[in-house]
Amino acid sequence: MSGDITHRAAQWIAGGATLVAGSVLSDSAIEHYRGSFANKAMFLPLGASALSIVHDGNLAARGARTGAVGSWTSGTHAASVGVGAAGLGFHVYNIAKQPGGFSLGNFFYQAPIGAPAALVFAGALGAAAHALSSGASALGPVPLQSGRALAGFTALGLAGTAGEAALLHFRGAYHNPAMWLPVTIPPMAALALARTALTGRVHWVTTASLAATAALGLLGTAFHAYGVSRNMGGWKNWRQNLLAGPPVAAPPAFAGVAIAGLGALLLIRRFSRG
């Protein structure tokens, strides 16, 4: 019974990791294409996130139990974490060398500082999901079975993603009231989830706000598609406006993190019942 729950949690978390990796793949493909792949390293997140999708998507979809985590799988997740971390460094360097340095203008328009962190996140979630599914009690030094460390980690991820939405929606001057949604609901979910991680008790608010965040992530894609249509030429001019408009592929990252958070809740509930 408890093994089933662990496996179900692993599936949820792997599903979340897949969504986040999918968001990274499509978003970095579009944005790095926009940057003409000026640096060959700009291909790396595409490869890493694609591998993550294959491995984590497989786990999320598969009902059966797996054995020990294969070295390919571990390598894939390590690659995602590594490429994401290197990307963070590149993006920070890119901002630092601009005129004005760490100014708001550069945070708005230069390499997005938070985006590579999503790949780190996808890799770590994927690794945790596979470890859980293989029956391991910990991933390195991090205990997994209680779900609390995972809840804390996803709370952090939600807060970071909301932070990036806050920055970029501020850039858009919150011209549409809907732009306030991702800076209100996900932070609430992050707070509730962090509280759950600390107390080990699941409140219905946590579950509800995570579910709302997941729904919002998918809705966000629709809103961003509408945002693309608000540019000159609308969707008829998609080749330009996909690049100029709001990133259509970004909002599902919210859904991915929230789904992983729901997976962590499964573990916490199980644990608190003993």
Add this chain to the structure above:
Amino acid sequence: MFTHDGWVPMRDYGEDAVDFVIVGTGAGGGTLACKLAEAGFSVIAMDAGAYWRPLEDFASDEQEQTKLYWTDDRIVDGDDPIHLGANNSGKAVGGSTVHYMMVSLRFRPEWFNSRTKLGYGADWPLEWREMWRYYREAEEALCISGPVRYPWGPQRPRYPYRAHPLNAPARYLARGAEKLGIAWSETPIATLSAPRGKAHPCVYRGFCASGCTTNAKQSVLNTWLPRALAAGAEIRDLAMAGRVETKNGRATGVHYFRNGQWRFQCARNVVVAGYAIETPRLLLNSSSSEFPDGLANSSGMVGKNLMVHLNQSVFGYSGDEIRSYKAPPSLALTEHWNYEDRGKDYHGGWCYMAPGPLPADWARTVSAKGKWGAGLLEEMSRYNHAVGLKMVGEVLPYERNRVSLSEQTDRYGLPIARVTFGFGDNERAMRTHALDFMDRALDAVGVTERWRNEEETAHLMGTARMGEDPATSVVNADCRSWDIPNLWVCDGSVFPTSGGVNPSLTIQALACRTGDRIAELAARGEL
């Protein structure tokens, strides 16, 4: 305006008396038309130009878009005759804001008292704090995209929209300023960085100076005038005003030429908003036995104190590709020398921005260096690598710089304006300092083969100055003429001094204030 083949209803007042007839629909007249209509007055605003619809009527073609300039005959003379046309006129509904560079800067507060506080020019009859409020109103109406923190002057509220990303010339300006140790900033600019209503955000096409085809540019044409129409104003285009009629010391209406004939529009108030050449021309041409020297001219100041801005530049070439024509020009600026008076041997301030000349404009600029034929071709092939800095510098008011009427007449039979202009020593000293400084700023970022374009000027101001004293000014702080209580002037001609920034935002702020004041005066029965 915002859709292809779209139409909006407009009121038609006919020629019965309305509360206000406004001559000119630019930054002054168009803004005031909106304010007055929204205050409940019946308003007709006339313009000699056409009511264009940017989505359909504008082409990405510099030559075609000269249709937006006022290119009627004028006589220019003086020691430094002004080149009139592109960057100091407009002949379209919306005025020159239809093709302006959108740079929307506030005056330095001290400039409103430059005589008392800084020792030159003339004081404005206005207090800067009050103007600060009206600047805000104009910035909100235009949805200005600007920096979150502005490095100069008293704190100002956040701009409605965020600043645009810097294009290459703006980045060169920023790096140069950093090398020389002065502050720089993204320029507050009237083009959208996010959608607004039916208007799309800027696509960084770079044809701003030829009129924006996408409506991202926030001009009088697509901000104040749609509001004015909604509030019941009539915009009468292709109507050339020739004469303001007066009787018993009051204005009674405007004679104007439209559809091949002279017509007369009755009005209880007349606002002249034709900018610094056409405004004095109309006032002077409206002379009568009652007002033999022209209307509102008991001080003799109508037409005098014409000012321009110094608009000289330094250009050179970079090893990198710049493509300065991409994105709106002037995306970065420094107002350092507007706010720093130490180290100057002249009065007044100046700022500089990163220009983005379009190809034909650029060809004219380099041919002025004596390039022609193969030499010009070779120079044009390096267009993508050209980068420069361009100043907007304050010019002092001199009574000898003036607009007067010549003996010659134009196709309407109206006397052609004679525009007499010459710089003083102050302008020459400022120009030397500015060009030297901009040259250093380009040198510091590795721009080579630099040269100075010392010819250009921009904008027009003065010729119907406002003031506290009827003996030395044409209008009071409310832009109301001292001599004729129902005659008003609302455009750049009321500026007593020119300041070191582009004037459009100040003109709109003044128009907002004038609109509010007229409503107050009307409520008190003092119109």
